[in-house]
Amino acid sequence: MTTTLPVSSPRRSRQAVLRHLRVHRAPALLGVGSLVASAAVSLVTAPLLGDIVDLAARGDTGPITRRALALAGAALVQALLAWIGLAAVARVGEQVLAGLREAFVEHALGLPLERIERGGSGDLISRVTEDVAMVSEAVRTAVPQFVQAALVIALTAVGLAVLDWRFLLAALVAVPVQVWTSRWYMRRSGPMYARTRTAGAAEQQQWLESLGGAPTVRAFGLADEHVELVRHRVDDSLNRTVGVVRLHMSFFSRLNLAEAMGLSTVLVTGFVLVREDLASVGTASAAALYFVNLFGPINRMLFLLDTLQSATASLARIVGVTEVPTDGTTSAVHASDVRPRDGEVVANGLRHAYVEGHDVLHGLDVTVPAGSTVALVGGSGGGKSTLAALLAGVRRPDHGRISIGGADLSGLDPATMRASVVLVTQEVHVFAGTLAADLRLAAPDADEQRLMDALTDVGADTWVGALPDGLETVVGEGGHELGPQQAQQLALARVLLTDPLVAILDEATAEAGSAGSRALETAAERVLAGRTGVLVAHRFSQAVLADLVLVMDGGRVVEQGRHDELVAAGGRYAGLWAAWSAGRTPA
Ligand SMILES: Nc1ncnc2c1ncn2[C@@H]1O[C@H](COP(=O)(O)OP(=O)(O)OP(=O)(O)O)[C@@H](O)[C@H]1O
Numbered sequence: 196m197t198t199t200l201p202v203s204s205p206r207r208s209r210q211a212v213l214r215h216l217r218v219h220r221a222p223a224l225l226g227v228g229s230l231v232a233s234a235a236v237s238l239v240t241a242p243l244l245g246d247i248v249d250l251a252a253r254g255d256t257g258p259i260t261r262r263a264l265a266l267a268g269a270a271l272v273q274a275l276l277a278w279i280g281l282a283a284v285a286r287v288g289e290q291v292l293a294g295l296r297e298a299f300v301e302h303a304l305g306l307p308l309e310r311i312e313r314g315g316s317g318d319l320i321s322r323v324t325e326d327v328a329m330v331s332e333a334v335r336t337a338v339p340q341f342v343q344a345a346l347v348i349a350l351t352a353v354g355l356a357v358l359d360w361r362f363l364l365a366a367l368v369a370v371p372v373q374v375w376t377s378r379w380y381m382r383r384s385g386p387m388y389a390r391t392r393t394a395g396a397a398e399q400q401q402w403l404e405s406l407g408g409a410p411t412v413r414a415f416g417l418a419d420e421h422v423e424l425v426r427h428r429v430d431d432s433l434n435r436t437v438g439v440v441r442l443h444m445s446f447f448s449r450l451n452l453a454e455a456m457g458l459s460t461v462l463v464t465g466f467v468l469v470r471e472d473l474a475s476v477g478t479a480s481a482a483a484l485y486f487v488n489l490f491g492p493i494n495r496m497l498f499l500l501d502t503l504q505s506a507t508a509s510l511a512r513i514v515g516v517t518e519v520p521t522d523g524t525t526s527a528v529h530a531s532d533v534r535p536r537d538g539e540v541v542a543n544g545l546r547h548a549y550v551e552g553h554d555v556l557h558g559l560d561v562t563v564p565a566g567s568t569v570a571l572v573g574g575s576g577g578g579k580s581t582l583a584a585l586l587a588g589v590r591r592p593d594h595g596r597i598s599i600g601g602a603d604l605s606g607l608d609p610a611t612m613r614a615s616v617v618l619v620t621q622e623v624h625v626f627a628g629t630l631a632a633d634l635r636l637a638a639p640d641a642d643e644q645r646l647m648d649a650l651t652d653v654g655a656d657t658w659v660g661a662l663p664d665g666l667e668t669v670v671g672e673g674g675h676e677l678g679p680q681q682a683q684q685l686a687l688a689r690v691l692l693t694d695p696l697v698a699i700l701d702e703a704t705a706e707a708g709s710a711g712s713r714a715l716e717t718a719a720e721r722v723l724a725g726r727t728g729v730l731v732a733h734r735f736s737q738a739v740l741a742d743l744v745l746v747m748d749g750g751r752v753v754e755q756g757r758h759d760e761l762v763a764a765g766g767r768y769a770g771l772w773a774a775w776s777a778g779r780t781p782a
Pocket of ligand 1: 549550573574576577578579580581582
């Protein structure tokens with residue numbers, strides 16, 4: 196069952212933005228200041244035109260050229276100031292978004308694995324792609340233009356009042372309809388956008404699950420069921436989008452009504468004032484021009500309100516991720532100077548369930564003395580990988596305590612954690628970049644010699660030497676593709692470079708063919724030499740060398756001892772060992 200990640204409240208989203216905005220206060224003030232100046236300069240246009248109307252009406256054409264030049268000058272200055280203002284506001288917006296994105300990534304990486312699994316990676320991916328794109332778009336265009344339009348509207352209202360307060364009153368007739376329309380719209384659009392985006396994310400998640408699990412879906416004959424699930428999600432997403440379009444249409448027709456009402460009232464007021472000799476034809480023209488000039492910014496602002504609503508919904512989804520409590524193992528919350536005294540691993544009463552009420556580990560007690568190697572063996576589903584993940588701090592036990600060298604695992608700060616325990620699983624990720632950069636993730640300061648030594652230790656020097664650019668060869672996505680064995684060796688070399696107290700290898704050798712397996716086995720031995728090791732061993736040859744073998748079944752340790760002792764005891768391990776050896780001895 197999936198539970199999507201939380202969405203932040205408007206207040207907390209606002210606080211998050213303000214926190215990041217505070218850092219860029221000076222450029223923000225410069226941007227808004229330039230936009231205010233630009234809007235102020237634009238105000239001279241309508242009175243100048245009114246003046247020209249009056250001069251023309253009087254037949255006094257001489258000074259018209261000067262007015263026309265002033266108009267051109269005002270237009271130039273206004274454009275320049277607007278350009279500076281829009282660019283500055285957009286830049287600040289980008290910086291704020293960059294800050295939010297960094298916080299998002301930092302937090303997402305610290306989320307408990309269980310939480311991401313419950314939310315579904317589709318939800319997280321849609322937040323980091325679609326939602327970030329939506330906010331970026333708003334920050335680049337909508338936010339600066341919105342600020343500009345709001346300033347033009349406010350200053351034009353002042354301009355109208357300066358011409359004659361009655362013009363302002365006339366123009367205000369449109370305001371109640373506009374305010375009512377906007378409120379009506381905002382009340383509906385926010386939740387509507389949020390629901391549309393959630394439906395989009397759910398649809399994406401469903402596509403991922405149905406297509407990603409296509410072989411399983413087909414194998415179990417679940418195709419029809421999945422088509423139905425996808426159809427349900429698509430319909431839901433479509434219906435919500437159509438609802439948004441309907442809302443828009445209704446919104447703009449209400450605004451047109453407001454404009455018609457306002458303009459009629461301003462024209463009638465101008466007519467009355469000119470007839471009563473209280474204003475010139477030029478002033479009335481200027482007032483009408485002011486009002487007409489408001490259409491653009493008002494419509495733009497309200498239209499942008501739309502984009503901003505949508506961006507706000509996306510912002511709340513981005514900030515929402517930063518509000519999920521992080522995993523103690525990766526956040527600085529538990530930062531302390533507790534250091535393990537050695538590599539002894541002690542686990543007591545470990546219980547863990549992936550689905551509530553269905554424990555897969557039932558109160559395990561495990562002790563691995565410093566410097567020794569423990570092999571975990573047993574049939575599929577016995578809980579070996581789960582135990583390995585718990586001991587590595589990748590997952591948290593639901594109950595029980597794990598310590599390394601006397602230090603509680605959940606209390607270690609991230610740097611100590613990294614230096615204390617490293618887990619290598621079958622799913623090795625090769626990061627896109629040069630091989631050297633990939634290795635330096637484990638040891639940023641390592642020089643080339645150290646990198647090569649680590650590669651040699653895990654038997655990777657031959658193929659690395661054959662690469663076109665050696666350590667500088669670009670690997671990972673879009674680069675030189677590494678095979679599973681090479682990727683495993685890379686992961687083992689990273690362990691050597693990190694040099695942790697404890698190395699946990701989960702089926703690190705099971706991937707490759709038999710020659711490859713032997714090479715990886717030797718590499719694993721090098722990695723475990725001189726440190727505490729926990730080895731999930733499918734190949735019994737690894738268990739033979741271990742200081743202690745734990746046989747796991749149904750989430751419990753059912754036998755333990757050295758290989759020889761267990762074989763001699765003739766129990767479950769002896770049976771597994773006999774079956775494995777028989778399979779390897781040619782008849
Ligand atoms: N991510 C997961 N979500 C749900 N259940 C899981 C998950 N991982 C493991 N399990 C279940 O937990 C139980 C123990 O699995 P685990 O992988 O720890 O056993 P294992 O001994 O390592 O088996 P294998 O050798 O097949 O990997 C199994 O019943 C498995 O189905």
